[in-house]
Amino acid sequence: MLININEIKISDRIRKDYGNLQELADDIKENGLINLPVVTCDTYELIAGERRLRAMKLLGYKQIEVRSMPVKNAEHQLNLEISENEARKEFTKSERINYARQLERIERVKAEKRMKAGVKIPEEIFPSGSTRDIVASKLDIGSGKQYEKEKYIVENKTSLTPKDFADWDEGRLSTNKAFNKIKKEKETLEEKVKQLEKDYSKVKDNTDSEKIKLLKEKITKLESDKSKLELKAELNQRDADEFAKLKSEIAFLTKQKSDLSRKVDSATELAGLAVSLQDVLEKDLAPIKFKRCIEELDSSEIAVKNMIEILDKVDKWSDEMKTILGNKYNNVVSIQ
Numbered sequence: 542m543l544i545n546i547n548e549i550k551i552s553d554r555i556r557k558d559y560g561n562l563q564e565l566a567d568d569i570k571e572n573g574l575i576n577l578p579v580v581t582c583d584t585y586e587l588i589a590g591e592r593r594l595r596a597m598k599l600l601g602y603k604q605i606e607v608r609s610m611p612v613k614n615a616e617h618q619l620n621l622e623i624s625e626n627e628a629r630k631e632f633t634k635s636e637r638i639n640y641a642r643q644l645e646r647i648e649r650v651k652a653e654k655r656m657k658a659g660v661k662i663p664e665e666i667f668p669s670g671s672t673r674d675i676v677a678s679k680l681d682i683g684s685g686k687q688y689e690k691e692k693y694i695v696e697n698k699t700s701l702t703p704k705d706f707a708d709w710d711e712g713r714l715s716t717n718k719a720f721n722k723i724k725k726e727k728e729t730l731e732e733k734v735k736q737l738e739k740d741y742s743k744v745k746d747n748t749d750s751e752k753i754k755l756l757k758e759k760i761t762k763l764e765s766d767k768s769k770l771e772l773k774a775e776l777n778q779r780d781a782d783e784f785a786k787l788k789s790e791i792a793f794l795t796k797q798k799s800d801l802s803r804k805v806d807s808a809t810e811l812a813g814l815a816v817s818l819q820d821v822l823e824k825d826l827a828p829i830k831f832k833r834c835i836e837e838l839d840s841s842e843i844a845v846k847n848m849i850e851i852l853d854k855v856d857k858w859s860d861e862m863k864t865i866l867g868n869k870y871n872n873v874v875s876i877q
Contacts, residue, residue, distance in 0.1 A: 546598060546605045549578070550586045566596040574606065582609045633710045638695045641688060645672055690720045700726045733763055 574597070578590030587594065588610060597605055649672050674685035694716065698706045700723045708714035737760045838845050863870050 542609055543604055543606050544580075544585060546594070546602055548585050549580055549594060549605070549607070550584060551591060551594075552586060562592065562596050562599055565592060566599045569593070569596055570600055577606055577608045579610050580607050582611050634691060634712070634716075635695050635698075635710050638691050641692070687716065690716050694719050694723060697723050697727075730763065734760060737763065 574593065576590065576593065578594050579588040580586060581588060585607075590607075594605070694701075694706075694709060701709070701719060705714060705719065705722060709716065709719040737756060740756055835845070835848075840846075
């Protein structure tokens with residue numbers, strides 16, 4: 542069935558981690574959509590295939606082929622979503638608790654209907670018969686008490702460090718340890734708050750309003766300490782990243798400065814050589830100064846032979862310098 546992609550309704554889904562959507566979109570673009578998303582028959586509410594739907598939106602699809610499926614009730618629809626997702630990837634604990642909350646609301650409504658009808662659940666099916674125990678049994682969490690602990694951890698996850706919560710969520714930290722850490726953190730904070738409140742009560746009749754004000758500020762500060770510490774850790778990480786970036790830039794600029802310094806030194810030294818040669822050639826070695834001497838001697842004289850030998854060495858030195866200059870010499874000559 543082909544429908545407009547915006548007609549598909551997405552309710553509160555259990556799974557929050559969609560993985561690499563771009564990779565899925567590229568695969569759909571190249572190979573097409575193999576498994577169609579599944580929607581309800583009448584309202585087009587999504588049952589399965591949210592990642593595929595999001596990937597096709599990413600590709601700019603306006604219409605999409607779907608498969609419709611009738612659902613008996615809200616619990617049936619919820620179970621279809623669980624079945625489709627668990628076959629792909631096991632749920633984290635927090636995702637399982639999200640599912641449990643929705644199932645708990647459904648079971649509570651069913652329990653109210655049973656009470657009105659005077660129906661009791663047999664003890665051999667659900668020992669306590671309470672909503673939380675029914676939910677815990679259906680999700681294989683264990684007891685209703687264990688379910689309450691896991692729900693408590695999700696509701697108070699800010700009392701754990703991000704690492705501790707991730708470890709619990711992925712099964713590396715036990716529920717009891719995570720639960721006790723939160724309880725201990727809350728108890729510690731409550732004790733500190735109580736102590737400050739006692740201190741405050743001792744001076745509340747005191748006319749020294751400044752002390753009362755300070756105690757109130759301490760209580761407020763204590764209640765926000767945890768979030769401030771988390772923010773400080775985030776800022777420290779940003780500072781570390783910025784420092785690494787600046788360090789890299791300084792190293793780059795230092796190298797550029799060193800390269801420029803060497804170029805300046807080389808240019809200065811070469812310019813000095815050019816000036817020295819020019820000064821010697823124009824003042825001390827001007828050919829006109831030696832014209833008369835050369836004219837008075839013939840080619841057999843030792844002095845003439847020595848001069849020719851020296852001139853050959855000068856030519857050789859000149860050729861070597863031109864070779865070292867390489868393309869620089871050729872470019873300058875061609876421009877001239």
